[in-house]
Amino acid sequence: MITSIECIPCLLRQTLDAARMAEVDQEIQASIMRKVLALLSEMDLFQSPPELAQKIHRIIRDTTGVVDPYDEIKHKLNKTAMDLYPELTRMVQTAADPLTMAVRLAIAGNAIDMGVNGQLQTEDVLKIVEGVVEEPFFGNVENFRSALKQAKSILYLADNSGEIVFDRVLIEHISLDRVTLVVRGGPVINDATRVDAQEVGLDKLVEVIDNGSDAPGTILKDCSIEFQNRFHNTDLIISKGQGNFETLNDVPGNVYFLFKTKCALIRDHTQQPVGTQVLLQTQAKLAETISYA
Amino acid sequence: MITSIECIPCLLRQTLDAARMAEVDQEIQASIMRKVLALLSEMDLFQSPPELAQKIHRIIRDTTGVVDPYDEIKHKLNKTAMDLYPELTRMVQTAADPLTMAVRLAIAGNAIDMGVNGQLQTEDVLKIVEGVVEEPFFGNVENFRSALKQAKSILYLADNSGEIVFDRVLIEHISLDRVTLVVRGGPVINDATRVDAQEVGLDKLVEVIDNGSDAPGTILKDCSIEFQNRFHNTDLIISKGQGNFETLNDVPGNVYFLFKTKCALIRDHTQQPVGTQVLLQTQAKLAETISYA
Numbered sequence: 001m002i003t004s005i006e007c008i009p010c011l012l013r014q015t016l017d018a019a020r021m022a023e024v025d026q027e028i029q030a031s032i033m034r035k036v037l038a039l040l041s042e043m044d045l046f047q048s049p050p051e052l053a054q055k056i057h058r059i060i061r062d063t064t065g066v067v068d069p070y071d072e073i074k075h076k077l078n079k080t081a082m083d084l085y086p087e088l089t090r091m092v093q094t095a096a097d098p099l100t101m102a103v104r105l106a107i108a109g110n111a112i113d114m115g116v117n118g119q120l121q122t123e124d125v126l127k128i129v130e131g132v133v134e135e136p137f138f139g140n141v142e143n144f145r146s147a148l149k150q151a152k153s154i155l156y157l158a159d160n161s162g163e164i165v166f167d168r169v170l171i172e173h174i175s176l177d178r179v180t181l182v183v184r185g186g187p188v189i190n191d192a193t194r195v196d197a198q199e200v201g202l203d204k205l206v207e208v209i210d211n212g213s214d215a216p217g218t219i220l221k222d223c224s225i226e227f228q229n230r231f232h233n234t235d236l237i238i239s240k241g242q243g244n245f246e247t248l249n250d251v252p253g254n255v256y257f258l259f260k261t262k263c264a265l266i267r268d269h270t271q272q273p274v275g276t277q278v279l280l281q282t283q284a285k286l287a288e289t290i291s292y293a
Numbered sequence: 294m295i296t297s298i299e300c301i302p303c304l305l306r307q308t309l310d311a312a313r314m315a316e317v318d319q320e321i322q323a324s325i326m327r328k329v330l331a332l333l334s335e336m337d338l339f340q341s342p343p344e345l346a347q348k349i350h351r352i353i354r355d356t357t358g359v360v361d362p363y364d365e366i367k368h369k370l371n372k373t374a375m376d377l378y379p380e381l382t383r384m385v386q387t388a389a390d391p392l393t394m395a396v397r398l399a400i401a402g403n404a405i406d407m408g409v410n411g412q413l414q415t416e417d418v419l420k421i422v423e424g425v426v427e428e429p430f431f432g433n434v435e436n437f438r439s440a441l442k443q444a445k446s447i448l449y450l451a452d453n454s455g456e457i458v459f460d461r462v463l464i465e466h467i468s469l470d471r472v473t474l475v476v477r478g479g480p481v482i483n484d485a486t487r488v489d490a491q492e493v494g495l496d497k498l499v500e501v502i503d504n505g506s507d508a509p510g511t512i513l514k515d516c517s518i519e520f521q522n523r524f525h526n527t528d529l530i531i532s533k534g535q536g537n538f539e540t541l542n543d544v545p546g547n548v549y550f551l552f553k554t555k556c557a558l559i560r561d562h563t564q565q566p567v568g569t570q571v572l573l574q575t576q577a578k579l580a581e582t583i584s585y586a
Contacts, residue, residue: 005319005326009306016298026298030338033298037334041327 001246004265007049008040011056018060018189021069032063049265050217050243057188058214068187070161077112077162077190078199083122084129085200088169091129099148100141101133102173103258107277108132109166110159110241110260113190125162135260138272139279144256151236151254154179157211157218159241159259160189161196167240168202180207180234182227186214191243217247242266248282255282294539297558300342301333304349311353311482314362325356342558343510343536350481351507361480363454370405370455370483371492376415377422378493381462384422392441393434394426395466396551400570401425402459403452403534403553406483418455428553431565432572437549444529444547447472450504450511452534452552453482454489460533461495473500473527475520479507484536510540535559541575548575 015036019029036056043052061067068074088105095101108128148154156171156179158164171179181202184191197208212224218239220228231237237255239248245257249269257280261267267274308329312322329349336345354360361367381398388394401421441447449464449472451457464472474495477484490501505517511532513521524530530548532541538550542562550573554560560567 005309005323008326008330009302009309012305013302016302019298030298033301034334037301037330041330041334045323 001048001249001265001269002046003043003049003052005045006263006265007052010263011040011049011052012036014053014189015056015060018057018069019064021073022060022064022066023069024064024066028064032060035059035063048217048219048246050215050247051219051222053217053243054188054213054215054219054222057216070187070190074161074190074192074196075199077160078165078196080122080125081109081112081162081165082200084125085165085169087126088129088166089172091132092169092173097141098173099145102170103139103141103144103279104132104135104137104277105129106163106166106170106240107137107258107260107279108135109163110258112162112166113160135275135277136273137277137279138270139277140281141279143281144279147236147254147256148174151234152178153234153236155182155230155234155237156180156206157182157237157239157244157248158192158197159244161192161199162190163240164192164196164202165200168200168205170238171202171206176205180209180230182218182230183208183210184214184216185210185212185224188214188216191216215243215247217243219247220251245280251282253282256280257282294341294542294558294562295339296336296342296345298338299556299558300345303556304333304342304345305329307346307482308349308353311350311362312357314366315353315357315359316362317357317359321357325353328352328356341510341512341539343508343540344512344515346510346536347481347506347508347512347515350509363480363483367454367483367485367489368492370453371458371489373415373418374402374405374455374458375493377418378458378462380419381422381459382465384425385462385466390434391466392438395463396432396434396437396572397425397428397430397570398422399456399459399463399533400430400551400553400572401428402456403551405455405459406453428568428570429566430570430572431563432570433574434572436574437572440529440547440549441467444527445471446527446529448475448523448527448530449473449499450475450530450532450537450541451485451490452537454485454492455483456533457485457489457495458493461493461498463531464495464499469498473502473523475511475523476501476503477507477509478503478505478517481507481509484509508536508540510536512540513544538573544575546575549573550575 019032092098092102183193183197197203211227213222239255239257241259261272261274261276312325385391385395404421476486476490490496504520506515532548532550534552554565554567554569
């Protein structure tokens with residue numbers, strides 16, 4: 001998906017947040033803003049928002065010398081979500097349809113990044129969880145169910161820390177032996193890396209690999225060759241979050257996207273109102289299916 | 294007040310809105326965004342947000358060739374607010390303290406620009422009006438009352454179209470013969486110009502002058518000499534809206550600012566939560582008072 005000018009205020013808001021999170025003084029924050037404004041003024045719009053975000057967060061790291069401004073908050077997000085892990089598991093086990101519940105929870109967990117800049121409390125996460133079945137949902141769970149049944153190998157592309165606890169619940173429901181969890185190759189915003197997978201115990205349950213990239217999405221050409229091979233030779237890919245959708249929605253493959261629609265650009269792309277839980281099969285795959293029908 | 298890096302995402306959001314309002318194609322919108330990003334990357338932060346906004350909206354006008362992208366919406370805002378004029382007048386006349394009610398209404402009217410990009414309906418304005426006495430209020434009406442009593446000449450600096458109907462109600466309550474209404478010298482965003490004053494009938498009631506500037510605030514050095522003279526030789530100045538506050542808060546003078554706090558920067562400056570109705574005496578004046586005490 002290419003970047004819209006609509007993304008620019010949002011990318012700058014993210015820049016400001018990250019610059020603050022790095023706890024550097026006003027002058028350095030202003031210098032970061034100037035560099036990012038200059039970058040965006042000359043940007044190629046024919047790249048995805050996460051490609052721009054990757055460049056922006058590199059500027060922030062280089063200028064501040066802070067490798068991971070979100071380090072502390074990520075630990076907190078994981079801890080807060082882990083406190084609810086028993087409740088999440090119970091919800092899936094007692095649901096009329098456990099898969100639908102696990103999918104909805106995994107998507108709802110995608111909203112946890114709202115807490116990144118505030119003081120996220122257990123009650124806030126609990127509220128996300130309690131609202132999970134009331135939120136509008138768009139997608140075909142039955143298609144997803146049969147895709148899961150057929151797949152011998154599954155790549156699960158994680159998105160954020162905290163959210164990764166909700167992913168654990170879905171992964172445990174799917175079956176552990178067929179799933180490989182993929183995290184980012186380096187810290188960017190609050191995206192999950194190896195540390196987060198370990199912190200929520202996923203490394204003890206499934207194979208965990210990283211994609212070799214520090215983009216807040218999955219830019220295939222920027223990922224390691226190892227990951228690219230895995231991507232192209234896996235039966236099924238489960239892609240979490242808007243960043244992965246923005247970078248993979250045009251890529252052919254058996255990809256199911258699970259995320260919450262968070263902005264007007266994605267609303268227009270998915271034709272679903274902002275705040276909808278969506279379970280979407282990749283359009284590239286759909287087109288392929290149609291052409292072979 | 295100098296610009297904070299906090300203002301940047303907001304200025305760019307405003308740029309996008311205005312570019313859309315001008316109804317030019319995507320390519321021209323992208324070109325505007327690039328120019329504004331380049332401008333902001335080299336900006337002098339020691340100027341007020343309306344000084345930057347002035348430059349931005351000149352870029353938009355020059356690039357699109359549309360002199361007043363908000364022309365249509367401004368007429369609509371005036372009309373919608375005028376529909377409520379009888380109700381506004383009644384509210385003041387029947388209030389326990391008519392001045393407090395007129396002040397609160399004038400400040401609440403400052404929120405009417407929320408409707409600029411949506412479909413503002415009479416009901417939305419009615420909601421603003423109905424909530425007027427429930428909203429948090431900060432300020433000393435008694436000081437303002439006695440300042441009004443003492444003043445032989447009053448300059449009333451208008452802010453937005455639509456809102457100007459609420460200003461009319463306050464002006465009618467204050468007394469017509471001492472008040473001169475000041476509008477912008479040229480169109481910028483949805484700010485009130487001579488056309489708006491005429492549209493809501495204020496030109497028939499009081500003297501109307503313009504400040505000679507196309508900034509969405511009152512940048513004295515950018516205003517006409519005539520206006521500057523009036524500014525410095527008036528007993529009392531009533532300044533509406535955040536843009537006028539941002540440009541005049543450091544200027545000595547007998548200025549009362551009436552506005553609704555709309556962002557974190559202004560929250561920090563006023564020490565009042567976002568969404569508060571504030572009636573504030575100029576800090577420069579306060580400091581002067583203190584130094585002579």
